[in-house]
Amino acid sequence: MLLTPVDNSAIVAALDAALDGGPAVLPLSATDPRADELRAAMAPDEPTLPGxxxxxxxxxxxxxxxxxxxxxxALEASAAATHARLGGPGQWLLTLPAHHIAGVQVIVRSLLAGTSPVLRGTRKFDDAVASMTGGRRYTSLVPTQLVRLLDDPVGLDALRTFDAVLLGGAAAPARLLDQARAAGVRVHTTYGMSETAGGCVYDGKPLDGVRVRLAEDVIELAGPMLASGYRRAPEATAAAFVGGWFRTTDLGVLRPDGSLDVLGRADFVINTGGVKVAPAAVEEVLAAQPGVADVCVVDLPDEEWGQLVAAAVVPVDPLRPPEVEDLRAAVRARLGGPATPKVVRFADTLPLRGPGKVDRKGVQALLRGTLP
Known part of the structure; x- marks a missing residue:
């Protein structure tokens, strides 16, 4: 039977017992409006896959x-590989929802290291950090959290005390990473998903035991951290987990040194006038332009082109946003005409879902609402 704890402290206790052979855990948030739907879909009274x-x-x-x-x-293999990459076991600060894989793994890594995870809860970041014990200390953040801490002198001082800060959940602009590292934050980008027990590629390099390959430019991953499959979904499991490999929905490039560049979701590719455009590539160019704090590129339907490249841009200063033509020119010079956004709109913030992920459907709705 699956337990369904609804707060972080209960999830910690349930995970501790589950790692020791107790009942499997389905972590749910008490405030998630989909909690009842998820309970029904996950069928907590039915057996799980063995182990x-x-x-x-x-x-x-x-x-x-x-x-x-x-x-x-799988959880233990992921945690051990993470600690090996970061320099050894330590105590973790939980700043993310415990019902997402990134939060689950913060708890698991602490428990397997023999330490108690520190739960931030509603406390200020620096107050939570002050309650951590000695030894190595780690945390996981999403880009939005990192941006806020870099703007908070007290929070930044606390962040500098960590031996490593994992950054995932969404693509991080190169400028944000440069700013964090220049400020003395030991930040590492992560790539992974629930099916890989969390991040399995750090700073473009696979963790020990992780294998990466491309099949028609789609990233496939293998290693001891892979999930057993999808609950009550044998067809989906058979399609995604084949021969010890998990087929992601992400496009990537493997460099000669073995590092991986993630280009974004395969199903997010925009086909405009017969030319395929990767939104992540356009976002990278736009995010590097002066005056741009955040950006999301999506497709919009168009009778002539099939799909338009459209960008929602959050300016650093809402009163002095960058020139739209300057943004378009930067993309055109780097990626060519087809990738140049035909629609560029400014927004105060980007809609989010989950732990810091941009809600692309929300961005599409936002952009459609600005069109004449």
Whole structure:
């Protein structure tokens, strides 16, 4: 039977017991409006796959609930590889929701290191950090959290005390990473998902035991951290987990040195006038321009082109946004005419879903609402 704790402290206790052979855990948030829907979809009264320790419920971009079943062996392999990459076990500060895989792994890593995870809760970041014990200290953030801490002198001082700060959940602009590292923050980008027990590629380099390959430019991953499959979904499991490999929905490039560049979701590719454009490439160019704090590139329907490249841009200074033509010119010079956004609109913030992920459907709705 799956337990369904609804707060972080209860999830910590349930995960601790599950790692010790207790009942599998389905972490749910008490405030998640989909909690009842997820419970029904995950069928907590039905058996899990043998060896399942935790089921992470995800909705993804489609909104259809899906449960990823992870064994203790997968969670432990991921945690051990993370600690090996970062320099050894330590205590972790939980700043993310415990019902997402990034939060689950913060708890698991602490427990396996023999320490108690520190739960930030509603405390200020620096107050939570002050309650941590000695030894190595780690935390995981999403880009939005990092931006706010860099703007907070007290929070930044606390952040500098960490031996490593993992940054995931969404693509991080190069300028944000440069700013953080220049400020003395030991930040590492991560790539992974629930199906890989969290991040398995750090700073473009696979963790120990992780294998990466491309199949028609789509990233495939293998290693001991892979999930057992999807709960009550044998067809989806058979399609995604083949021969010890997990087929992601992300496009990538493998460099000669073995590092991985993630280009974004394969199903996000924009086909405009017969030319395929990767939104992540356009976002990278726009995010590097002066005056741009955040950006999301999506497609909009168009009778002539099929799909338009459209960008929602959050300016650093709303009263002095960058010139639209300057933004377009930067993309045109780097990526060519087809990738140049035909629609550029400024926004105060980007809509989010989950732990810091941009809600692309929300961005599409936002942009459609600005069109004449």
């Amino acid at each position: 399942t320790t935790v089921v992470v419920a995800t909705s993804g971009s489609t909104g259809v609930p899906k449960g990823v079943e992870l064994s203790a062996a």
